[in-house]
Amino acid sequence: MNTTSKTCLLLEDYLDGQLSKPDKDSFTAHLAECDACREQVRVSEKVRELFNQHPQTGLSDDADLRVRMALRREQYGKEPAKDVMNLEETAAWLGVTPGALAERLDEIPAFEIGGRIRFSRKRLEKWIEMKDGDILLQLQQSHLRKDNNLLQFPGGKHGKQQSGNSGAV
Amino acid sequence: MTFSDEELMVMFAAGTMAAFDMLYERYRHRLFRFARSCLISVSAAEDAVQDVFMRVIRSATQYRPGYSFKSWVFQIAANCIRDIGRVERKMICRNSHNDTSGLEIDDRSFHVRRIVAANELDQYLKVLEPDERMLLILREYEGLKTETLADITGTSPGNIRVRLHRIRQKLAAGRSAVDREGEI
Structure with a gap:
């Protein structure tokens, strides 16, 4: 597993879709090399997927x-x-x-x-x-x-x- | 003209009841869903929503104009849910994930789908402590940004990033164990 780099700090912004195009491209390239960030993204996507499959009603x-x-x-x-x-x-x-x-x-x-x-x-x-x-x-x-x-x-x-x-x- | 949450809260603190009603309309379902994701029973989540708005009423004069209402109300919600969760966990022994008593859905197919999904979600998140689960829900389900989460928890965005990182690591490790169990 790679050590944390400055690019790793962009993870949350990446998950929020808040990165500029150059930063997003840079982070996407970083993902291919960084096991830790890839795992973080995978878990985040899994959690969001599970929440979406979990239909929540509002207050009755x-x-x-x-x-x-x-x-x-x-x-x-x-x-x-x-x-x-x-x-x-x-x-x-x-x-x-x-x-x-x-x-x-x-x-x-x-x-x-x-x-x-x-x-x-x-x-x-x-x-x-x-x-x-x-x-x-x-x-x-x-x-x-x-x-x-x-x-x-x-x-x-x-x-x-x-x-x-x-x-x- | 649409008032911001912050403007409405200032108006309510000054005595405009209708401003509170609008805030209630905006946040009631959202807060319920948050509570429902953190607590075991539907009725506990309903109580949490009521408690949150009660505290909003009682603390209206303490609201600092300009402070994010969303951060403020979720901070209150997190405290209420923590309080109710403590009591709830003491009262309910939740060993069986097949317990459907808290799932009050009319439609049978929807009911079944929800139980299955809830179990998978619960299974996935079971390695987390209540506060970790709450933080993850606010981040991944409510979509709150790290700055807002820092406001809510009274820490720095950097601290939130570290905590989220650890939570996801914990989940990844927990998931690996579950996957391995499934393969045996």
């Missing part, structure tokens, strides 16, 4: 939803809850999805002002006491439903419209 819809919910709680949970909240804020405060909340609007104390649905925190607290948390539990359990139209973050690809509205509180 359910997992994505769980993560979004947790992050939403983290984002909003730190701020003291407002007395009057919009749909997003209320959903985060209750630990449910906006979609689940929207589905049960007829059961949850809400009011409308200027065409926008708002929730009074005090009324919600009383409602939770009255209902003994049963409906809230159902709401929280239903958050795994795939009603993506209502469950995107405000800035998500389906949620930009909502973002504009929620920003106007």
